[in-house]
Amino acid sequence: MQAAVATRVTWAGDSCAHYVRCYPNYVVIxxxxxxxxxxxxxxxxLVADGRCSNSDNNSxxxxxxxxxxxxxxxxxxFALCFSGADGFTSLDTGDQLKLPQLAMRCxxxxxxxxxxxxxxxxxxxxxxxxxxxxxxxxxxxxxxxTSAQPNLADEFGDTICRIALVGIENIRNGKRATVVDMRFYxxxxxxxDPEVKPESPLHIGGYRGYSPSKIIGxxxxxxxxxDGRLSVYRRPIKEPDEVTLQDALEGAKxxxxxxxxxxxxxxxxxCRAVGGHIHIATITPSEGFKWIIEPISGDSxxxxx
Numbered sequence: 001m002q003a004a005v006a007t008r009v010t011w012a013g014d015s016c017a018h019y020v021r022c023y024p025n026y027v028v029i030x031x032x033x034x035x036x037x038x039x040x041x042x043x044x045x046l047v048a049d050g051r052c053s054n055s056d057n058n059s060x061x062x063x064x065x066x067x068x069x070x071x072x073x074x075x076x077x078f079a080l081c082f083s084g085a086d087g088f089t090s091l092d093t094g095d096q097l098k099l100p101q102l103a104m105r106c107x108x109x110x111x112x113x114x115x116x117x118x119x120x121x122x123x124x125x126x127x128x129x130x131x132x133x134x135x136x137x138x139x140x141x142x143x144x145x146t147s148a149q150p151n152l153a154d155e156f157g158d159t160i161c162r163i164a165l166v167g168i169e170n171i172r173n174g175k176r177a178t179v180v181d182m183r184f185y186x187x188x189x190x191x192x193d194p195e196v197k198p199e200s201p202l203h204i205g206g207y208r209g210y211s212p213s214k215i216i217g218x219x220x221x222x223x224x225x226x227d228g229r230l231s232v233y234r235r236p237i238k239e240p241d242e243v244t245l246q247d248a249l250e251g252a253k254x255x256x257x258x259x260x261x262x263x264x265x266x267x268x269x270x271c272r273a274v275g276g277h278i279h280i281a282t283i284t285p286s287e288g289f290k291w292i293i294e295p296i297s298g299d300s301x302x303x304x305x
Contacts, residue, residue, distance in 0.1 A: 034256040034274040036209040038248035043284030045248035050276030063276025066295035076169040077288030084161025097136045118169045122180040126194040141189030157185040175285045205240025212270035220258045233258035
């Protein structure tokens, strides 16, 4: 029997090797999506657009895709944030595998197990996801698709997707903000072991965003005096310690809305990849995960108990 061949079909964003310094501690990674996470003294702000596009021709598949998923896990209150491939389709059978739903099923399977910390949890979760991808492809090659983007400077292979475990971790003496990045990739069609990297240090007032356009991030965040385009989306620049949770939510939403503005699309056509329903959440030590604006995805979100 011929091995099934899996190929990426839809995209929620794909990171590139371009960073932009914006607000204090603000980093933008070029990607075919728009999602921002910000750490404040009060907790995390998470904001994402709802657009998903076809990897072959960049046509819009949906404007109601969920990219932030609440997660109850043994080590604290977290969310999984997705960018990259949304799923796979077998070229032999036409069967589909949706990565966000797969990840949440894997998270549910880890309920009741003990982990030393969030990094250990992310490591086990990433292995469960990777094994399911491998099983779906039956060892067949994974095609890059025409929308593959360059990797970051220290990466090799072809990125399939990135999943960030973001939240408030329970530790012996209290709680701490934690982010662990998981990268799934292949080399020449062969699926590799995922990379799992805790982000350290995490900076208060630190914004980390994914967006398709260098120039839009520059106009909105760096706020050049000589160029007033998209100035309606600019927010007051504050010192990192002064950034409140509300500041972070408003700034991130404005950043995403700027990319979907017709003026932004005229400046950079890649901004067509951003749009749709914006969903917003916070994660704080006192309240855990909380929706500010819920997603309206046609796919019922699968969450761990």
